[in-house]
Amino acid sequence: AAGTGVRAAGGVPLGGAIQAEFMEVDPGYKQAFLDHCDLIMPMNGLKFSLVHPAPGQWNFEPADRVVDFALQNDRLSRGTCHVWWGATPDWVERLDTPAAAEAALVDHIERIGDRYKGRLTGWDVVNEVIANDPATEGPLRQTVWLDKLGPKHIPIAFAASARADPQARLVINDYDLEFVGPRFDARREIMLGIVRQLQDGNVPVHSVGMQGHLYAGRQIDREGLERFHKELDRLGVGLMVTELDIIDWETPPSNAAQDETAYGLVSDLLDAIFAWKPPQAVTVWGITDRYSWVPDVLPRPDGHPDRPLPLDRDLRPKPWLELL
Numbered sequence: 001a002a003g004t005g006v007r008a009a010g011g012v013p014l015g016g017a018i019q020a021e022f023m024e025v026d027p028g029y030k031q032a033f034l035d036h037c038d039l040i041m042p043m044n045g046l047k048f049s050l051v052h053p054a055p056g057q058w059n060f061e062p063a064d065r066v067v068d069f070a071l072q073n074d075r076l077s078r079g080t081c082h083v084w085w086g087a088t089p090d091w092v093e094r095l096d097t098p099a100a101a102e103a104a105l106v107d108h109i110e111r112i113g114d115r116y117k118g119r120l121t122g123w124d125v126v127n128e129v130i131a132n133d134p135a136t137e138g139p140l141r142q143t144v145w146l147d148k149l150g151p152k153h154i155p156i157a158f159a160a161s162a163r164a165d166p167q168a169r170l171v172i173n174d175y176d177l178e179f180v181g182p183r184f185d186a187r188r189e190i191m192l193g194i195v196r197q198l199q200d201g202n203v204p205v206h207s208v209g210m211q212g213h214l215y216a217g218r219q220i221d222r223e224g225l226e227r228f229h230k231e232l233d234r235l236g237v238g239l240m241v242t243e244l245d246i247i248d249w250e251t252p253p254s255n256a257a258q259d260e261t262a263y264g265l266v267s268d269l270l271d272a273i274f275a276w277k278p279p280q281a282v283t284v285w286g287i288t289d290r291y292s293w294v295p296d297v298l299p300r301p302d303g304h305p306d307r308p309l310p311l312d313r314d315l316r317p318k319p320w321l322e323l324l
């Protein structure tokens with residue numbers, strides 16, 4: 001995607017999250033990341049329950065395969081994620097004292113951070129800690145980690161990540177930060193509040209990751225995002241897009257309509273971010289419609305095929321790839 005896009009505009013790396021399980025069985029899939037990405041990261045292999053399924057049991061193989069592939073091909077790589085409600089193993093859920101939970105979290109982060117030190121540009125340290133709807137549940141999401149340790153699990157995780165890999169760029173990552181509406185305003189404010197609290201406690205945090213799961217039928221908040229980006233910048237914190245893809249429910253069931261919607265959403269998002277300054281990276285959550293979490297978790301209600309990613313099922317680029 002040379003030309004006018006993200007990378008051409010600001011030298012911003014274009015990332016892609018790859019599913020290790022398809023790399024060897026689908027050479028076209030693997031090649032597509034080399035064709036399009038400056039950064040190639042494991043989509044799932046470094047999530048807690050996959051890499052550390054039982055106490056003392058580590059499964060580094062799938063993540064290693066991706067990180068080695070990236071580095072051998074002179075690409076960057078990144079890690080996701082230490083704290084996420086969606087990948088907490090049973091053994092962590094069973095830990096029955098705060099001290100045991102804290103020890104498990106710190107040990108996990110130190111071990112894994114040290115192992116990948118120097119090979120990853122950084123980490124999503126915590127993922128999705130903000131309540132889905134702050135008005136009714138907020139401000140933080142109810143999770144195993146919140147339950148066991150309270151809000152301090154966030155600084156604990158960042159401090160351990162900094163000790164384990166002092167060069168790593170430490171990211172707080174979340175979804176639904178991009179759109180117009182009170183729920184999204186509230187989520188951005190909570191994000192800024194967490195960043196300020198970390199800083200007030202002298203705990204390093206380097207970037208906010210906006211997942212960028214973009215929904216047809218929602219509007220990108222141009223002014224809101226510019227203000228958000230400016231405030232982060234004032235705090236010395238960067239902004240990146242970490243999981244870009246399209247959930248095109250509210251679009252007529254036609255490839256052309258879906259692709260036009262995607263083009264509009266991605267271009268509005270990038271315009272809003274670039275209005276203040278370039279993001280630190282933009283990463284797509286997969287590369288081809290062949291493999292995506294969207295049809296599994298958020299499928300179109302009408303049964304028409306989802307088109308979440310910049311390459312279609314036949315690895316043909318869609319128009320919105322030129323924006324990247």
Ligand code: XIL
Pocket residue numbers: 043044127128211243292293
């Ligand atoms: C998803 C992956 O895409 C799936 O392959 C996996 O089975 C579950 O996780 N928000 C996130 C990501 O932060 O980690 C999720 O990824 C998608 C939603």
